[in-house]
Amino acid sequence: MPGQPDLPDPAHADVDSMLSRKFGREVANYFSGSPLNRVSFLRADHGFISKAITHPSTSFLLLNDLAPLTSDPSHLAYANHDDVRKLIGNNPFEKTEQEMISAYNSSITLPLVLFLGLDETKKDGFEHGIYSGTPFFAIDVTPKGSVEKEAQSVIEEMKKRGLAFAEGRLNMTLNAPEAAIFAQARALTDWNARNPFCGGCGQPTLSINAGTKRVCPPTDIASLPTVQGGATTTEATPRQREACVTRKGISNLSFPRTDPTVIMAVVSHDGKRVLLGRQKRWPPHWYSTLAGFCEPAESVEEAVRREVWEESGVLLGRVVIHSTQPWPYPANLMIGAIGQALPDGEKIHLEHDPELEDAKWVEIDEIEEALRVGTSGLGEAAGSEYKEGGLRLPPATAIANQLLRAVVGGFLDAGETSKI
Amino acid sequence: MPGQPDLPDPAHADVDSMLSRKFGREVANYFSGSPLNRVSFLRADHGFISKAITHPSTSFLLLNDLAPLTSDPSHLAYANHDDVRKLIGNNPFEKTEQEMISAYNSSITLPLVLFLGLDETKKDGFEHGIYSGTPFFAIDVTPKGSVEKEAQSVIEEMKKRGLAFAEGRLNMTLNAPEAAIFAQARALTDWNARNPFCGGCGQPTLSINAGTKRVCPPTDIASLPTVQGGATTTEATPRQREACVTRKGISNLSFPRTDPTVIMAVVSHDGKRVLLGRQKRWPPHWYSTLAGFCEPAESVEEAVRREVWEESGVLLGRVVIHSTQPWPYPANLMIGAIGQALPDGEKIHLEHDPELEDAKWVEIDEIEEALRVGTSGLGEAAGSEYKEGGLRLPPATAIANQLLRAVVGGFLDAGETSKI
Structure with a gap:
């Protein structure tokens, strides 16, 4: 219960529990x-x-x-x-x-x-x-x-x-x-x-x-x-x-309406690359994870696979839900997931639903560097260490950033050690 | 992409992927x-x-x-x-x-x-x-x-x-x-x-x-x-x-409205018991996991903690999302989670929001037995091996059943071996 007195913050303090040992610390999104x-x-x-x-x-x-x-x-x-x-x-x-x-x-x-x-x-x-x-x-x-x-x-x-x-x-x-x-x-x-x-x-x-x-x-x-x-x-x-x-x-x-949406970090079958996309109206070099609305009578896992295929042509196998973020513009519940491409499903095809201007596979190292120097809000400048032409990514307040951080930090490995 | 020709069923066939090795097979709910x-x-x-x-x-x-x-x-x-x-x-x-x-x-x-x-x-x-x-x-x-x-x-x-x-x-x-x-x-x-x-x-x-x-x-x-x-x-x-x-x-x-709901198997801090609740209108001995609507501007993890506290008084630490189920009566998206009680948060208190007639902690062995012999739809009889007075639970088509199956099957352990 949030705000319950005399209790550790449930999201962070109780990392000694079984679920925390197995899944790592809980991410409490902005x-x-x-x-x-x-x-x-x-x-x-x-x-x-x-x-x-x-x-x-x-x-x-x-x-x-x-x-x-x-x-x-x-x-x-x-x-x-x-x-x-x-x-x-x-x-x-x-x-x-x-x-x-x-x-x-x-x-x-x-x-x-x-x-x-x-x-x-x-x-x-x-x-x-x-x-x-x-x-x-x-x-x-x-x-x-x-x-x-x-x-x-x-x-x-x-x-x-x-x-x-x-x-x-x-x-x-x-x-x-x-x-x-x-x-x-x-x-x-x-x-x-x-x-x-x-x-x-x-x-x-x-x-x-x-x-x-x-x-x-x-x-x-x-x-x-x-x-x-x-x-x-x-x-x-x-x-x-x-x-x-x-x-x-x-x-x-x-009763109030809340619209479930899916947002997903997609990794290649070998786990070495991540799929990113960009919309035309975004600043140059700015990319993010793919996202879309969950449709009626669709599981979150199905919505993730459908949106990724419709927007990028990439076919996913296993999908795992990572964390969620309320997004009050006006009433979204963003459900963040990690998905893995099928071995023969990595080819990018942007013409099904032409929502994205570009989608591409990016090496984990490049994501790691961009998380360090290239994050900012859409209307803001990147940090002082950012070099023009480098990859830019959403800020830590966005669940997209947290999903990428999870992938870079070892979400796919057996261990839970974070690199950043 | 569901229904894509010449591809393995993404939910089941690709168990050799990294995400499957780490999280087990994906549960595709009814x-x-x-x-x-x-x-x-x-x-x-x-x-x-x-x-x-x-x-x-x-x-x-x-x-x-x-x-x-x-x-x-x-x-x-x-x-x-x-x-x-x-x-x-x-x-x-x-x-x-x-x-x-x-x-x-x-x-x-x-x-x-x-x-x-x-x-x-x-x-x-x-x-x-x-x-x-x-x-x-x-x-x-x-x-x-x-x-x-x-x-x-x-x-x-x-x-x-x-x-x-x-x-x-x-x-x-x-x-x-x-x-x-x-x-x-x-x-x-x-x-x-x-x-x-x-x-x-x-x-x-x-x-x-x-x-x-x-x-x-x-x-x-x-x-x-x-x-x-x-x-x-x-x-x-x-x-x-x-x-x-x-x-x-x-x-x-x-656009169509879909109402996100949370449903959760709650385990005790030591992982040996599971919290179940029952509504008055249910058949005798019939229990299920707790559930409720996700509210505006609440993460799924927060909604799980709030609903569990409001309905049972139990306080949760880490919450992990397990799988999801569309529920077309009329428009719900059920988001299934596993939550773990805080060490000092296991006391049951039914008087905050008196929705439940009863809530109780049940030993894992009893859940395992009920999953074997005591499941049925609400209006149906339990199986032939069921003994009157024993715990009854929802059928395999309900995500509540799948969440309990996950807990009994080793979701909390490092290994992924299923007992049932």
């Missing part, structure tokens, strides 16, 4: 490793969530059009309850979920208030039964709908304090634990903003479960909107809405 | 291992798909309310182009995708026609450039909308031939390669049926990319539907629809 305990089962607990949101120790991460509030490029900044009260009210969880659904009014904008979890290492006085720690929430302060002015006012107050909403998707400068907090906040805020309507019936939906579920209410206090837009008026009694399948039993449409 | 090459890059190729659907060798798998057409409980049955022409027309891909979008008419029901892939081992004369094999499609014959009668007529013709639409979610009796074909057809048919409206704007959507993408067309030939339903009439010129964010760039809302 955007994972959150210090928060999500206590997901408490999200629908009216008493808990009402107490947490009004507690003086509670930290609120603000997102403006998905950009998080920061104090500097490495650190998030947090607001407190007083700062956000004008936007979200004293307690947006005052009503039970059933009462919220019954009172649903599609003409009123309810700003998203998302419970992220408890930081159990910080004991600032918040307790609820056996659970304690500092509660963390995220709030969508994007100015819109009926709360546009209130949101704008919160944003301006934060800017007056010298804080900034950090924009830019690939600017991965946050410290690792806060990067994981931001990833959770961004992924769920985006999902809510992206899905204001029900895919099953087309009617507007309501956020419940403290930001982690959207339901299609059976009634609406707002009168019927005209289909081409325009003003709506409110009525005294809720009208019945059209029937919707998502109201019967459990529907995945009510 | 519902994976499709014999079809999806050639996903050809789905939007107008010429290819038109030629494939009208070819005399093409096989059509029919789904009625998601139940597949079968000849017996172990085998799918297929229709041919003549059988389905009355429902889908001679060639539903006659127009290009751009023409289909421009001609969009929300008052006309277009039955879902889904391209599954090519069976490259069957050479019945279909060729397109360097690609050849028997094309496979799935068709949703559920009677509905403006094609209700035509669909009913196709269904009745199939029943006259003695074929049956096999219902029942857990009836996993299909042979493995066809189970994978069915899984692909079911997952994508369900996704299309479940998402007739755009989550971004609430307007009805159109299936393109041969059943693997849904777009929100900018115009509609049908006149405005009244919001409470009722008859619609058609007009001579398409009307503009409301703006929608999914029309700008690429949106994940246009």
Whole structure:
């Protein structure tokens, strides 16, 4: 359990376990490793969530059009309850979920208030039964709908304090634990903003479960909107809405969407070379591992083989999953694997699915050197030791880098000694 | 690449590779291992798909309310182009995708026609450039909308031939390669049926990319539907629809949804016991591994630790991913892992998230015995050697069974010798 007090960091400290002896240390990729305990089962607990949101120790991460509030490029900044009260009210969880659904009014904008979890290492006085720690929430302060002015006012107050909403998707400068907090906040805020309507019936939906579920209410206090837009008026009694399948039993449409993707370091049959590819829009000499979306009814291992064949023509035998990385742009789960080419399957053919500008086999030594001197983010310069013309690779925050590091570090050998 | 001709089965034949020597044989779980090459890059190729659907060798798998057409409980049955022409027309891909979008008419029901892939081992004369094999499609014959009668007529013709639409979610009796074909057809048919409206704007959507993408067309030939339903009439010129964010760039809302889930065999710190749990609705003595949904911005390893702690109170150190299984009910990707408890983290506590009726540590020997005599589907009886009161476990078609088999078979040891 991440953030559990008085325990070694599960990803790193317990290397004396059987699984660690056999598989080596666990790689905790950037955007994972959150210090928060999500206590997901408490999200629908009216008493808990009402107490947490009004507690003086509670930290609120603000997102403006998905950009998080920061104090500097490495650190998030947090607001407190007083700062956000004008936007979200004293307690947006005052009503039970059933009462919220019954009172649903599609003409009123309810700003998203998302419970992220408890930081159990910080004991600032918040307790609820056996659970304690500092509660963390995220709030969508994007100015819109009926709360546009209130949101704008919160944003301006934060800017007056010298804080900034950090924009830019690939600017991965946050410290690792806060990067994981931001990833959770961004992924769920985006999902809510992206899905204001029900895919099953087309009617507007309501956020419940403290930001982690959207339901299609059976009634609406707002009168019927005209289909081409325009003003709506409110009525005294809720009208019945059209029937919707998502109201019967459990529907995945009510829950956040995460898109599994595969990303793979492919080694030649003899283990001496690695397959890399590049897209046309990348800087010169910049290559990475192959990657793609996992399709419905495909195992990860099959998706790895399909994507490698479609993009490069290379045929794989055994595929082994190495580690995973959440990627909140907008909702990917990157599943990193190592695959080995079949003896007669190493010929490169780029014309099946012409996604790549180039793919090539690279000697392990060259990968090792590039991991040392040629890594950087896509928009950044390589390090000072890099020589123009040499191979460039993604930075250590990318799982592609970690997969290549694993191959160079002896993942394919019986031993686990790392060379880098 | 699955189904590639003249190649060993990648999952099993190439055990002499480095990855196989280090990690053992790859487990190909039930519902994976499709014999079809999806050639996903050809789905939007107008010429290819038109030629494939009208070819005399093409096989059509029919789904009625998601139940597949079968000849017996172990085998799918297929229709041919003549059988389905009355429902889908001679060639539903006659127009290009751009023409289909421009001609969009929300008052006309277009039955879902889904391209599954090519069976490259069957050479019945279909060729397109360097690609050849028997094309496979799935068709949703559920009677509905403006094609209700035509669909009913196709269904009745199939029943006259003695074929049956096999219902029942857990009836996993299909042979493995066809189970994978069915899984692909079911997952994508369900996704299309479940998402007739755009989550971004609430307007009805159109299936393109041969059943693997849904777009929100900018115009509609049908006149405005009244919001409470009722008859619609058609007009001579398409009307503009409301703006929608999914029309700008690429949106994940246009693509099929797959929900990553985690399922894990948890071993005690000394490796001698395994943690099992049971739900109240299961038969007596029936247990399985713990499982749950992966949340947004969580690595698989973190999701495994969170779910185990939430459901059982047990704290895990190292987590290693073992294999994966597509699960088309409706759209899960099950990611199977082995986790090891921390030395002081083995105490069971069921009251965090009270999903389980019971959880307990079971000696490896008892698991081994139950894998031999006590496995069955949830609704079925255990084998003849089973003694009442003994542990019961899921069948070999479930990844839970394969994970337990891996633990018993020496996954935790340096060696790879299987005991069962």
